[in-house]
Amino acid sequence: MKRLLKTMGLAITAVAALQSAPLHAEEFPARGLEFVAGYGPGGGHDTMLRAMAKILKEEGIVEVPINVVNKPGGSSAVAMGYLNARAGDGHYLMSITSSHITTPLASNIGLDHTNFTPIARLGIDPELLVVNAAGPYKSIKDLLKADKVLNVGGTATGSIEHIVSIQFQKKTGKEINFVPFQGDGDVVAALLSNQLDFIVTNPGTARDFIEAGNFKALAISTDERIDALPDVPTFKEQDIDITLSLYRGVTAPADISEEAKAYLTEKMTELSESEAWKTGYMEPNAVVGDFITGEEFEAYLAENEKLYRETLTELGILK
Amino acid sequence: MWNELLFAFQSVATLANVLAMGAGILGGVVIGAIPGMTGTMAVTLALPFTFYMSPVTSILLLVALYKGSTYGGSISAILVKTPGTASAACTVLDGWPLAQQGKAGKALNMALVSSCIGDFLSNISLIFLAAPLALLALRVGPPEYFMLMAFALTMVASISGGSLLLGVVSACFGLLLATVGEDMYGSFRFAMTEDMKSGLSVAPVLIGLFALPELLRLIFFRDDGQGQAMKLGDNRLTLSEFRGSLKSIIRGSFIGVVLGAIPGIGPSSAAFFSYGEARRASPNRENFGKGELEGIAASESANNGCCGATMIPLLALGVPGDVITGVMLGAFMIQGLTPGPLLFQNNLNEVYMLFIGMMFSSVLLFGAGKITVRFFSHIARIPQVLLAPIVLMLCIYGIYSISSSMFDVTVLLIMGAVGFIMLLLDIPPAPFLIAFILGPMFEDNLRRALAISRGDPSIFFHSVISWIFAGLIVFFVGLTIRREWQKSRENRAARNA
Numbered sequence A: 001m002k003r004l005l006k007t008m009g010l011a012i013t014a015v016a017a018l019q020s021a022p023l024h025a026e027e028f029p030a031r032g033l034e035f036v037a038g039y040g041p042g043g044g045h046d047t048m049l050r051a052m053a054k055i056l057k058e059e060g061i062v063e064v065p066i067n068v069v070n071k072p073g074g075s076s077a078v079a080m081g082y083l084n085a086r087a088g089d090g091h092y093l094m095s096i097t098s099s100h101i102t103t104p105l106a107s108n109i110g111l112d113h114t115n116f117t118p119i120a121r122l123g124i125d126p127e128l129l130v131v132n133a134a135g136p137y138k139s140i141k142d143l144l145k146a147d148k149v150l151n152v153g154g155t156a157t158g159s160i161e162h163i164v165s166i167q168f169q170k171k172t173g174k175e176i177n178f179v180p181f182q183g184d185g186d187v188v189a190a191l192l193s194n195q196l197d198f199i200v201t202n203p204g205t206a207r208d209f210i211e212a213g214n215f216k217a218l219a220i221s222t223d224e225r226i227d228a229l230p231d232v233p234t235f236k237e238q239d240i241d242i243t244l245s246l247y248r249g250v251t252a253p254a255d256i257s258e259e260a261k262a263y264l265t266e267k268m269t270e271l272s273e274s275e276a277w278k279t280g281y282m283e284p285n286a287v288v289g290d291f292i293t294g295e296e297f298e299a300y301l302a303e304n305e306k307l308y309r310e311t312l313t314e315l316g317i318l319k
Numbered sequence B: 001m002w003n004e005l006l007f008a009f010q011s012v013a014t015l016a017n018v019l020a021m022g023a024g025i026l027g028g029v030v031i032g033a034i035p036g037m038t039g040t041m042a043v044t045l046a047l048p049f050t051f052y053m054s055p056v057t058s059i060l061l062l063v064a065l066y067k068g069s070t071y072g073g074s075i076s077a078i079l080v081k082t083p084g085t086a087s088a089a090c091t092v093l094d095g096w097p098l099a100q101q102g103k104a105g106k107a108l109n110m111a112l113v114s115s116c117i118g119d120f121l122s123n124i125s126l127i128f129l130a131a132p133l134a135l136l137a138l139r140v141g142p143p144e145y146f147m148l149m150a151f152a153l154t155m156v157a158s159i160s161g162g163s164l165l166l167g168v169v170s171a172c173f174g175l176l177l178a179t180v181g182e183d184m185y186g187s188f189r190f191a192m193t194e195d196m197k198s199g200l201s202v203a204p205v206l207i208g209l210f211a212l213p214e215l216l217r218l219i220f221f222r223d224d225g226q227g228q229a230m231k232l233g234d235n236r237l238t239l240s241e242f243r244g245s246l247k248s249i250i251r252g253s254f255i256g257v258v259l260g261a262i263p264g265i266g267p268s269s270a271a272f273f274s275y276g277e278a279r280r281a282s283p284n285r286e287n288f289g290k291g292e293l294e295g296i297a298a299s300e301s302a303n304n305g306c307c308g309a310t311m312i313p314l315l316a317l318g319v320p321g322d323v324i325t326g327v328m329l330g331a332f333m334i335q336g337l338t339p340g341p342l343l344f345q346n347n348l349n350e351v352y353m354l355f356i357g358m359m360f361s362s363v364l365l366f367g368a369g370k371i372t373v374r375f376f377s378h379i380a381r382i383p384q385v386l387l388a389p390i391v392l393m394l395c396i397y398g399i400y401s402i403s404s405s406m407f408d409v410t411v412l413l414i415m416g417a418v419g420f421i422m423l424l425l426d427i428p429p430a431p432f433l434i435a436f437i438l439g440p441m442f443e444d445n446l447r448r449a450l451a452i453s454r455g456d457p458s459i460f461f462h463s464v465i466s467w468i469f470a471g472l473i474v475f476f477v478g479l480t481i482r483r484e485w486q487k488s489r490e491n492r493a494a495r496n497a
Helices: A002-025 A044-058 A074-084 A099-106 A140-145 A160-172 A184-192 A203-211 A258-273 A275-282 A294-314 B002-012 B015-033 B039-050 B055-080 B086-100 B104-139 B142-157 B164-178 B202-220 B239-261 B266-281 B293-309 B311-317 B323-334 B348-381 B384-403 B406-424 B429-452 B457-461 B464-496
Strands: A033-037 A066-070 A092-096 A116-125 A128-132 A150-155 A176-181 A198-201 A215-220 A246-253 A288-293
Touching: A033 A044, A033 A074, A044 A066, A044 A092, A044 A258, A044 A275, A044 B323, A066 B039, A074 A092, A074 A099, A074 A116, A074 A246, A099 A160, A099 A294, A116 A258, A116 A294, A128 A184, A128 A203, A140 A215, A150 A160, A150 A184, A160 A176, A160 A198, A160 A294, A176 A184, A176 B429, A184 A198, A184 A203, A184 B104, A184 B311, A198 A203, A203 A215, A246 A258, A246 A294, A258 A275, A258 A288, A288 A294, B002 B348, B015 B039, B015 B055, B015 B348, B039 B055, B039 B323, B039 B384, B055 B086, B055 B104, B055 B293, B055 B323, B055 B348, B086 B104, B086 B202, B086 B266, B086 B293, B086 B429, B104 B239, B104 B293, B104 B311, B104 B348, B142 B164, B142 B266, B142 B429, B142 B457, B142 B464, B164 B429, B202 B384, B202 B406, B202 B429, B239 B266, B239 B293, B239 B311, B266 B293, B266 B429, B293 B311, B311 B323, B311 B348, B384 B406, B406 B429, B429 B457, B457 B464
Parallel strands: A033 A066, A033 A092, A150 A176, A150 A198
Antiparallel strands: A092 A246, A116 A246, A116 A288, A128 A198, A128 A215
8 A cells, every 4th residue: 555655656746747847948958058069079169169168167157067079070061960950959059160151062961051040159260371390481482483283281172271272272373282181180290291382270270380380370361460470471461362261159959949049149158258268268279259149140151151152163162 | 307207206196196097097997898888988978077177187087098998998808709999809809719718817817917018118108209209100191101001901811810811801891881971072972871971980880790790699509508607717827828928018019109109090900910910920820819818918018008109199299199089189278288399398297297197007007907807707607698688788888878879879780780691601800890990091091192192103102111011011911922822732732632
């Protein structure tokens, strides 16, 4: 009898729990957050999300646990598919850069930036033209004078590094041969071992090697010189019209609740204003702060897509 | 340098550091020993906890997990024919036959001793040879990688078992399977589903090929004696057995250190490499693959010999060689230490503390190994019929838990069926696995080298390193052909007589 009562008690509790479930679902977050990196551990996406997770927790901005997962492959196509399968659930946040635009353009994955809820752009990440300091090239002029086709390294076909390289060829008339590598580390190693004439990469990857005297940056792809690398001239200064930067932002799955969207936007705003984020991520990685959210970010992405579509079509990468 | 090392010694010997390392090693050994749970998983799971530790403690914990799991993989490789991690796949070749002969304890002890020696030598070289080894890593570009991979593939001859032809067939299938997914120019191959776009992971292929066929064999062929447990009997490793394998241990450690210092090669290739070399040089050549202690010594010293050395390109160049060191790179960045050329200038103290801590961990590995060997060797007393379903469940659960992916489980089951067919046809699985692991690097570096030279194959003969490997390939292939020819002549003579 006692056992029967106990069972009944359990059953009642279970029913009660079921009934109260929808109530709980409205509270956001109902569980831990998951940050999705579309590239492997140690890359730009991964380190940003891990630094973000650490600072969000340490500064007490987010109370619930944060888990960073890597879904590498297909220049972020795999991660986009992963996030899309979780539409309606605001517990996911994916880091995005220009591949969020270029991958849907270049391959037929049936998804683009409009299939997600853009939360915030945290900053922009310029591209550098970098040579080995011990090599024969001391300036852009030396590169243009070289009596050979220049071997250029960067990550993935159709990446922003690729576009900058092709634009360089187009604007200067110097023929180049773009060699795609697996990740930033491999590109750096290949330049260190003199396999390539120059590489196109971010300041975050190259800065230590520049400071240590291994590498020399000959140009940067921003409108004006940046504070972190004041000695590096822009392409524009050298009469090569290339201004193209990577952006670093975060997006959530489609159709998430208003509460979830407001929560994520608020947390990202708090993050970007915190001193820990500025000194812990932005400055070390030479990311230029330029924070926008929600609709403004959505408009930026749409504009970005138009620009990429035009450039890639012009370059013959898109048909 | 000595002063800095001494100072580092004093500052690293804190309770927190020793506890972190002890827990890391022990946890790593256990996770490594569970089929399907890999070192990568251990390190990834532990990463969030390290955010709240001091930089040195957190890295030491991750390194300890890495080392522990690399050794731990050998435990299940020997006891249940299921390599706990990919780097222990080579240990199965001799470990499992030894366990069947009732020498599981002996094999486990040999694995532990060689792992610890390999690990220790790797740490020493990290301290004293970091600079020259980092330079070596820089000399290896796409053409050299390609030649190195081509040489590694000739090792198939050493791990083919009875028939070279079947070994080569097996390796070809491995290479073919490695092409699934995205290639370096961004086009997809055999991508029938969304999951297949990022290719197949090593863990489900590994477990599917090695563990499941054995379990299926138990189900289909109820051979005699499977209700009984294996005999434990002969447990101790004698001094003469150790001395007989010492050469292979030292050679294996050296191979591990050199290959570990080159980003991307990894402990599994090092283990197969070392095994092949040991077999070629050993007087007990014929016994390899049938339960030879020296085979375990070769493979285990090499895979742990990699652990310390993989830190060299990571620390000095900021280039991670595999997923585990990739996660560690993230851990360094989060702790405000940036691996790369400035690390040794700006954070020399932390670097030395890390080195000294890693030396400690070799000793801890021995202790943790001794404890777990005693515990795990009881598994050998469980009858196979009872053990098999438990292992099967662990495999499926472990594979699923790596990335919560049903696709991985599907791959596991399909590879299990493929492995079972291979078992019936006597096709060895080891060449398949090594070709599958090396395949992507083999292909990418071939294509990358030719992209740099714009199609000119002479790029493969520009450097000394390329020539060395080209010479080794010719030598090794020649040797294999000669041996096969002799074997067939002997067979013919035997038939005629």
